Amino acid sequence: MKRRAVSILKKAALALVCASAIVVSGIPRTMQGSVTGTGVLAKAASISAAGTAALVRELSYDITGNRVSPSSVSGTIETDAATTADVAAGTFQTGAVCDQYMSDTNYQVLINVIGAIETGGQIYGQRDYSMYVGPFQNSSNEYTITLGWCSFYGDNAQKLVRDIILSDPAGYVALDPNCLILQALTQNWVNTQYSPSDTEKQILISLITSDVGKRIQDLDFLELAKSYMNDCISRYAITDPEALMMYTEISLLGGLGASHRVFDRVAATGASDVMTILNCLFQDNPAGTQVGSSMYYRRHLVAACYIMAYTAY
Secondary structure, X not given: OOOOOOOHHHHHHHHHHHHHHOOOOOOOOOOOOOXXXXXXXXXXXXXXXXXXXXXXHHHOOXXXXXXXXXXXXXXXXXXXXXXXXHHHHOOOOOOOHHHHOXXXXXXXXXXXXXXXXXXXXXXXXXXXXXXXXXXXXXXXXXXXXXXXXXXXXXXXXXXXXXXXXXXXHHHHHHHOOOOHHHHHOOOOOOOOOOOOOHHHHHHHHHHHHOHHHHHHHHHHHHHHXXXXXXXXXXXHXXXXXXXXXXXXXXXXXXXXXXXXXXXXXXXXXXOOOHHHHHHHHOOOOOOOOOOOOHHHHHHHHHHHHHHHHHOOO
């Protein structure tokens, strides 16, 4: 396969750096969730699958999963001031524009890369579908739970659970006959600082690790990733698959505001190869806590190494 005009020597040098950065052990995770009081919907345990789906539509505050507010992309390491304007302008949308430039093979590469750096111990192709992080467990800024291999937080975690229930209502009823999770979906998890009880936690883990749950995790990730890629194409006219994947990786960590800072620098260079992107990324507040911080160097290097190694042209 023909690769873009990026120096072989530069790639080799980066590969050596990445080799020293890749961690071969899994990411240890404790699964503690504080116990809170939970109500139970006044529904019989024998509620029908169709009835469950109707209840979700009736009770969920945003059952379609549309990103109608900036909070829908919360959970990044930065407060993304740029997102408000992007949502208002209609540029933060899902769609198929990026499908013209990203093959199914490269979408799978992206899943393997992001899975590795999020929950897969930085091992290409590995990801933890069962990942559950309780409120405030990893950060004082994480007010509610994080779910799944892509670390869906807040509104995105709620959307994931809603999508799983709607895809398999009968399976949901079997796991949660008292509809505890259904009632939880009537609240905004970030605003209410939703902290599942032990029972709710086990139901949530069972949902996201079911066959349907795993499939929906992949689909919801691709929906979010495509929205980031479409933003990159619209804003910078960059269509190279490797660059689009790097844009997604940065956006997942820091939000669109972070990607815009980095890619404004990239655009000024007239190039968009991975080495240029890394150079511009590492200029972004290296001593602080933003995406260019040295604390994230390993993550970015591992992602870049895998992207260059596996992207198909």
